[in-house]
Amino acid sequence: MARIVMKFGGTSVADIDRIRNVARHVKREVEAGNEVAVVVSAMAGKTNELVAWTRTASPMHDAREYDAVVASGEQVTAGLLAIVLQSMGIHARSWQGWQIPIRTDNAHGAARITDIDGSFLVKRFGEGQVAVIAGFQGLGPDNRIATLGRGGSDTSAVAIAAAIGADRCDIYTDVDGVYTTDPRVEPKARRLARISFEEMLEMASLGAKVLQVRSVELAMVHKVRTFVRSSFEDPDAPGMGDPINPPGTLICDEEEIVEQQVVTGIAYAKDEAQISLRRVADRPGVSAAIFGPLAESHINVDMIVQNVSEDGSKTDMTFTVPTGDLDKAVAVLEKVKPEVGFDAIQSEAGLVKVSVIGIGMRSHAGVAATAFRALADKGINIRAITTSEIKISILIDGPYAELAVRTLHSVYGLDKH
């Protein structure tokens, strides 16, 4: 017997037929003798519809009212899944965030979970009940519904798993696991059996949109063993109920990964834009003067490259922002130009950031050099490079994205055998 959390995303509960299929997955785990809590998202498209209504009502709407409107999507799915489970003879009950309660801070629209009373759910398990929980939401200190931000149901699931001491948290989605890279770009991409939390964090934030970044952070902190697996497979196919190695990708502590590869995967993020400030005064406080105003304008700055200046007085500063924010960023920078002191702004949109990720890099030299050589061999020009302990990110021109991903995937031996 194990205690497990099962989370199903919007495409997995898009209509009643799919909800029935989800119920069969739940039934399989219940009949295996497990204690099961289920976390659901809104039916696919519902959240977008609700968000659009709040925007039509007023572009500058109140986040507390946005939350009251948008949280209804998950509430509906939870009730419907409970009904279907009951019709299959399973003792199920739906719960909303305010009932358990799942407590959050007051940051409506992007709240963080502060506390979950796991005993509420554990008591239900004792009564043989399957708890079906509306994801993406909790109860703020103002006694109002607070939502966790888009994709928040993943975070709900991991937080609940931590609160009840679950043996694992299964994130069911429309893909069957985490791949070495995007299979639409590189058909030779392989599904990973395991990936460490740290690597997944890099994969998630770099554009492999399988899991919300915050949910991975939370899983890492609380060491929640998290499976990414498909809800579209036959719930009763052989191996689906395997308690140790179910089909999918296990995100876990690196110690659980015995044969660590040097490189685990290749991620990419499109629509990056590069901004270069030429001949910036090289003095203390200049970075703050540049990036402070950008942050205040809610522009997400990603790669930042600053070279040591030749003479210690002037330097070039390069960084990337999403292409959609480029015009806004340039306007902000023109405004602070007198204060910062630089000669010119140069910018370029439509770029791509390709990243090589792997915990094994820590102990292997030459990983970066291999990437640079492989890209050079294909004639791909490198615009900027940033590195961390477990990743190398390379900014290149947009049209070379797919070629670069395939090249790197191959050079590190990630292609299917």
Added chain:
Amino acid sequence: MARIVMKFGGTSVADIDRIRNVARHVKREVEAGNEVAVVVSAMAGKTNELVAWTRTASPMHDAREYDAVVASGEQVTAGLLAIVLQSMGIHARSWQGWQIPIRTDNAHGAARITDIDGSFLVKRFGEGQVAVIAGFQGLGPDNRIATLGRGGSDTSAVAIAAAIGADRCDIYTDVDGVYTTDPRVEPKARRLARISFEEMLEMASLGAKVLQVRSVELAMVHKVRTFVRSSFEDPDAPGMGDPINPPGTLICDEEEIVEQQVVTGIAYAKDEAQISLRRVADRPGVSAAIFGPLAESHINVDMIVQNVSEDGSKTDMTFTVPTGDLDKAVAVLEKVKPEVGFDAIQSEAGLVKVSVIGIGMRSHAGVAATAFRALADKGINIRAITTSEIKISILIDGPYAELAVRTLHSVYGLDKH
């Protein structure tokens, strides 16, 4: 300054444009210095969509889960209206039943309000806040959302008006008041300026679908002065903000109606079916033996006519049920035939019940005779008659419905002047 409750039904909040129009009605009352609580229904069609989902999920679904799903419709409207009001500079906030709380009994799907803490809302008024409340729902003793049954938002509004001691409760709908009869049948129908609670109760339960019956009962018990008025008129047209006589129909205590008419209105209910049991044993307990099993099968019996038997041993029993329930009712009766003891069942579907309603009947003789004579003059056959203190109901063949309504409307002088 007055304290008022404004309730808007599904067609009045069907989309964001209509919600904007509703907000203008609210703004008018706020700017007149009133304390305002607003109660809203789900956007037109939403409740039907949610109900259909629960039925598809399982025809025999759990009422507690039905409630969790279906209550979401009002929640969405309340949030959207609060957003629109805020965008107009009005300090508004949405509230769900569990937050106030509006306490109900445990009869999920058809719950009754047991208690509302009016001080919660009065405190908000003191802060200059307009409370936008999700109708149709409250919090059951099991700490779960409980809905009040279809049309329950009218009941929410009246109950809230009673709890906060409101000066009046304005029910905004897609018609501009209560008419002497259905204007689609008789174009000469007049809008009533006032109607007593008792009369409205008869009108509501007899097919004039303006207000939920329970809301009228509640208004009568708590003496809530209730206006039925249109949300589709220009919110700023002359007279709309009249605090004493706004356009619409006032439902009030009969003492407030100075010039009481003998007959106030003509109501009708289509799709009635008549069942006659021939030669029923005329002994104590026979009525219970007939109507008990029908009630247990959730068949709503309406008119009941039993004549005194000639010799004290056998009688005929006639009653009506909705045409849709006829086959089920006959099957139930065939089953209890040995126990009840009767010779035969005769039935007829597609009948119509026409009713003459008026508090003035109490003190005026000959009202019924006038009806019978007028119908006879048109060659309309009367199948059955039941009467109460303030109404006469007559069962006739379906095709004569419109003719009978127009005839009665005219004979009691209700036609437009």
